[in-house]
Ligand SMILES: CC(C)[C@H](C(=O)O)[C@@H](O)C(=O)O
């Protein structure tokens with residue numbers, strides 16, 4: 152496996168090295184290609200990401216990414232959005248699953264759902280008219296874009312509880328009718344049980360009865376909002392991994408950002424990055440190694456080895472070391 | 482006061498009569514103008530709202546509204562959105578405040594914030610291109626629209642804790658920079674303490690630390706999502722009132738919809754409608770009467786008189802009667 156490794160900025164420089172330690176402990180045959188991107192690179196070179204970087208990323212089997220900080224540059228184009236776009240990674244997958252010995256806001260662990268977010272269009276089209284007195288953004292919903300994300304979500308549902316919830320706002324935006332119709336007919340064709348929810352109502356219901364959902368499919372910005380919000384159910388943004396999948400490309404990243412406020416203090420929770428590595432291994436077919444990470448993480452949490460965001464007093468490194476130790480003795 | 486009363490459909494026909502009983506018990510000088518709108522009217526006459534209805538609404542001092550059901554008509558235009566637009570009610574105000582003896586998902590009652598939602602533009606522009614293979618919605622942010630909602634939010638903040646949080650997604654949509662800039666400079670001009678949050682991050686933080694917020698100002702659809710979601714903090718959508726305010730017009734409605742599944746069974750929670758009446762009276766300057774409603778509601782809840790959605794076994798009417806009784810003996 153040829154793996155690009157992007158630490159990025161802020162706590163990216165701590166959680167990715169932690170995840171790489173875990174990867175090393177698994178003694179797999181991996182060629183690691185470090186790639187520098189983000190604010191630091193922008194300060195040093197004037198650009199946060201180059202065409203050459205994109206070519207390197209395209210040449211790798213998959214990518215492990217930390218987080219980047221946005222430079223104070225009005226012309227700055229988001230590194231994350233650039234990569235998603237250039238590699239046409241149309242599916243953003245965010246599993247929302249409780250961890251042992253970690254309490255979310257509900258103090259419950261009877262839920263387990265996945266948000267499948269369309270990752271290339273919607274309000275992320277980049278088509279804007281910016282004026283002094285009025286500014287516009289074009290929200291784009293295409294049949295092709297809706298079709299491929301619906302296919303992805305249905306396949307995922309079939310490997311789980313076979314239940315799909317389509318989230319939209321078609322009572323206000325007629326454009327969402329296209330998304331809804333395509334998702335409905337795709338689900339019917341795949342014999343996946345489906346229903347739909349308005350995004351406002353879904354935000355409420357996810358907080359009140361998260362156990363009712365299996366796979367949720369939605370447009371780009373709705374997926375962005377619902378997934379961060381769902382971090383509260385699990386116990387923090389420091390716990391959520393994600394995958395960005397395209398034809399032939401796969402990119403794994405913690406949902407959290409670069410958190411400049413706590414960067415450099417060895418305080419950041421490495422779990423989201425380590426779970427992103429676990430998703431990467433699953434995607435690549437290394438199921439045994441992925442299961443080993445999960446087991447090691449559970450054992451670490453069961454022993455109370457947690458960073459301060461979870462009420463613990465351990466460092467980023469100590470959490471990673473504990474996971475590594477568990478893997479080594481296996 | 483000349484008051485238009487719109488029951489609408491579904492549980493609107495139960496919760497509005499309940500609120501009107503409470504109004505009657507206050508023995509105020511109110512001319513009540515019933516207006517029929519919605520699905521029922523559409524079935525009977527072929528249109529859910531007419532120009533004449535709009536004229537009547539415009540001639541009233543304020544409006545109390547229940548809920549409407551959407552008819553299965555592809556050309557249907559939302560009654561609610563039509564009224565908001567025709568009466569140019571640019572501010573949608575949703576107070577999120579715990580009630581005594583009612584538990585929200587966090588089991589806490591140390592928060593009290595208000596969502597001030599821009600109510601005329603954003604993704605509700607109605608400017609769409611609908612095609613077979615692609616559909617577009619134009620998200621509109623204007624300086625004028627941002628200015629007036631920012632002014633409203635700042636005035637509200639000054640009457641409260643003087644704290645404003647501006648919610649946007651300007652890291653992805655440059656159009657939101659206009660909204661953010663206008664809100665920032667308005668807050669500075671009014672000497673309101675302000676900060677800002679990305680909408681995804683805000684959704685997370687509101688669920689984790691709602692006590693940190695006072696007045697939240699945001700664009701139309703973000704306000705829609707965040708306010709429904711916040712219903713979970715208070716203990717249910719059946720509890721949230723709202724106001725739609727324009728120059729010379731004011732419209733009060735529960736945040737919940739017409740709930741056809743429980744309609745006609747005397748089970749609906751009338752609290753959101755009764756609190757909407759309370760907001761109406763406050764807006765109109767009837768502070769004593771508004772306070773009396775609050776006191777009567779608290780006493781009712783303290784005595785465990787609740788509808789099934791709150792774990793009680795009382796009917797819509799019984800809850801309303803209990804509030805009425807409390808008001809009568811005062
Ligand atoms: C950083 C930002 C551009 C990004 C997004 O909005 O997609 C982030 O919030 C995410 O969810 O990955």
Ligand SMILES: CC(C)[C@H](C(=O)O)[C@@H](O)C(=O)O
Pocket residue numbers: 322323351559561562705736
């Ligand atoms: C019914 C719908 C058009 C409306 C909206 O989206 O504004 C509702 O959700 C609300 O919040 O009042």
